[in-house]
Amino acid sequence: MDWFTDPDYWLGRMLFQRGLAVLYCVAFVSSALQFRGLIGERGLLPVPRFTAQVAFRRAPSIFQLHYSDRFFAAMAWTGAAGSAAVAAGVPDRLPLWAAMVMWALLWALYLSIVNVGQTWYGFMWEYLLLEAGFLAIFLGNDDVAPPVLVRGLLIWLLFRLEFGAGLIKLRGDSCWRDLTCLYYHHETQPLPGPLSWFFHHLPKPVHRVEAAANHVAQLLVPFALFAPQPAASIAAGLVIVTQLWLVASGNFAWLNWLTIVLALSAIGGSQVTGALGLPPAPRFAAVPVWFEGLVLAVAALVVVLSYWPVRNLLSRSQVMNASFTPLHLVNTYGAFGSVGRTRYELIVEGTDEPEITEETVWKEYVFKGKPGGMRRLPPQVAPYHLRLDWLMWFAALSPVYAAGWLPALLLALLENNPAVLRLLRRNPFPGSPPAFVRICRYEYRFTSWSELRANGAWWSRTFLGEYVPAVAKRQPVSSP
Incomplete structure (x- = not known):
């Protein structure tokens, strides 16, 4: 199955895996430091009260089986330590199956947290991290070349994220259509950052350019991610530049950084690595048959589960953010379908x-x-x-x-x-x-x-x- 892998995408895989592991670590640390007040035994929405009312099949989590603040803290810090190890490249020094187990453990631990986190974990970047983390399990390590299908699924995820956000804006608020939303957004966004005051005071023509550029980045550029190289890498670069602008202008947890990490997975090909002065792709071992079977099964599963997000994208009553399964495998995304004026x-x-x-x-x-x-x-x-x-x-x-x-x-x-x-x-x-x-x-x-x-x-x-x-x-x- 020569088509199954593409060695020239070793760079994109490495950047994606390292970046995703860092964001996993941030997410676990955030949970470890805040859970006692939010969902702990003396928190605002205690986990034991939630698990007593919600069945395991609706919210699968290890904390359905046992909960104490000490146990939750141990799991959160275990996830943080495991994420740091993955970011340091430990999976590349392990057999392929062991590397997959490391990624799977991170996903299972964070899924367990999100599924008992209630309203505190109802944000799109929680679902996005879980969906990206699930695909990372099947991306392989230095033992095998990057699987083409998994890379395609990551691009499909990035496409749904960006295109869904673009559609919800056009459908949701007239200020996106007349290019005036940025007159208000920097001031009214949830958590302004240290530069938001300055962004707010940019001239109105610049704000109109911001809004127009957002439409280009979210409604046109995502299609180029599926194009041959180097067009796909150029499209990924445009996504990254747009996201860095958002990083500078506000505080959106790890949403923008995870979007950047997903865009990094689209970078590759011999033309791109050669233009960057990087060495050619290393030699990889043959792909085990069992790994090929798993990747094919996951690809088929994502195709089937994509029915609901695609139907949502095509709907005039598009939902901004939603997860269709308790495992949060293939979700729908969107942001700021409406912008507050005050x-x-x-x-x-x-x-x-x-x-x-x-x-x-x-x-x-x-x-x-x-x-x-x-x-x-x-x-x-x-x-x-x-x-x-x-x-x-x-x-x-x-x-x-x-x-x-x-x-x-x-x-x-x-x-x-x-x-x-x-x-x-x-x-x-x-x-x-x-x-x-x-x-x-x-x-x-x-x-x-x-x-x-x-x-x-x-x-x-x-x-x-x-x-x-x-x-x-x-x-x-x-x-x-």
Whole structure:
């Protein structure tokens, strides 16, 4: 089966595998450091409560069989250590079957986390990491040349990711069609970064070019990924440049970096490696028959499961992000089908005064990533994922996004729950818990150049009202 492998894609495989392993490591570390407050035994949405209500077949996970905070931490740190080993190239020093086992263990561990993570793990980059991680199991190591079919499946994944995002924009919001969405996006995106203020203040003609370039990158360039070399590598390079622009302008966890890693898998061919001054492809051993059989079976499975994402892409009622199986093998993707024109923020406050009066002094809880103080420059946190900060952005848009966990958050603050407080940057009541907490809703906007020079503030805000009125521990905490 001479067609089965292509040695000239050794570079793309190596870059993809190393990059994916690094992002796996980021994902596992993110889970290890945040799970106790989010889904731990004393977290906002505890895993034991979830597994008692949801059957294994609907959410397959090792934590369906056993859960404790200590066991979860051990699995998360095991995944981080395994990812680091893969990033260091350990699988290339092992037999092919052992390398596949290493990749499979990473996938199974992260699948187990996502499937009990509930709303905290309902983001597209979680599904994207699992789908890419599953395909990586069958990409081989230095024992064999890169399988053509698996490389094709990775390009198919990148195509669905980019083309789906492009379609949902055209279908979802008129500002993408009239090229004005970037007038607002840098200001209203979930977690602005340190350069977002500057991107927001680019001239409007530049914003229109940004939007037009996005359409080209997501609706036209993906088709060139299937073209012969060097056209496919050029298309991959354009995807990478577009994603680096997004990396610079905001914080989207590992979404942009994983898209870059997927694009790296399309780079290869003797023309490309020769133009880069790289050595020719190394000699590889013959491909074992059992490996050929597995790859063919996986390719057939992906083709069958692609029916649902393709149907979604062709539908006028396209869904932005969805997983069609509990194993998250072939998913549908999309981002920013609508762009907010106004930024809303929820500010959580507490007081230790025994009674609420007009003179009550409220102290603000400071989050690690989301906007709060006016003079704080938005931090760079990606590719790390601050899940609570992201959900606070969604909750500011609609109480529907907060119904399951916000009352538990307020109760945790009234109790000074240490696991939950570790999710924050600053607790204004380190000694004893507050008597009352409340949540206020504000409209935020980036300041102008003159305002920044005058008072050093990156943001200005307008009070809109109480989102959740003051509550005490002795009172029942209800959703907004």
